[in-house]
Amino acid sequence: MHQPRRRDRRPARRVPPEPAQRPASRHTVMGADVVLVGFFSAKQKDFATVMASAATELAARGARVVAQMVQRRGVSDGGVQKMGLPYSSRTLLSYGKVREAAQVCDRARADAVVFVASLTARQQRTLTAMLGRPAVSLSHILAAD
Template identity: 50%
Template sequence: MKQYRRLDDPLNGADVVVVGLFSAKERDYEVRLDELAAVVEARGGRVVGRYVQRRGASDRWKERPGGAARMSRPFSRRTLLTQGKVREIADACRQGDVDAAVFVNALTPVQRTVLAGILGCVVFSGGDLAVHGGTG
């Protein structure tokens, strides 16, 4: 674990990945990731990876009833994302010695716990950074 300059902010001095689940309808998802990365960097973190999971991007080409209604829902109640995407992020976190993952999306306490165990690092949502002002 890296040495932090300020103990009251776990992002200060940390290598961080930013992650987001976005509906295929959402066009400004890159802007939202940029904004989250800027918040992380303002708090002393270094963004070392960005991961996007799109929901419904391929469903529009299939004739599956109710596909549009599912576009804003998580893929998994436990991890928010698909197993493959979580595995991809976990591999990168281990190889890059990542200290924290910050999700654009709101996370439940269960999702936060499960993701922290799989990714091997502290997990935050973007709302944690704004609301708690450094305590996460």
């Protein structure tokens, strides 16, 4: 005889609803101490200029850049093939660099973290949770004006 089918007693996976996205606005960085984070491939040689212009844009909007960090991709032999890709689709950066950014933010008592690269909504949520402060993209701040 065959055995009766057993019912799966595990609860069904429920996907939580997406939280309403509030637009990053000028008030996010106005008067705030921010850490500026850049992600660049090794092909982009002028990353220091891009970081300096991003710091200038933030200063023009009332933010104080208290620290800057750069993650470069493709500097080592292993990263050359994946140079244009982020280290992680969840965080854009490598896990160690995210931990380092969190430590820098804590030491500098930063109010927010501004990324030079565009962030997806998922990356924004994940980085905000991991860093313990709002993580926003510079492009969102510039678009809000």
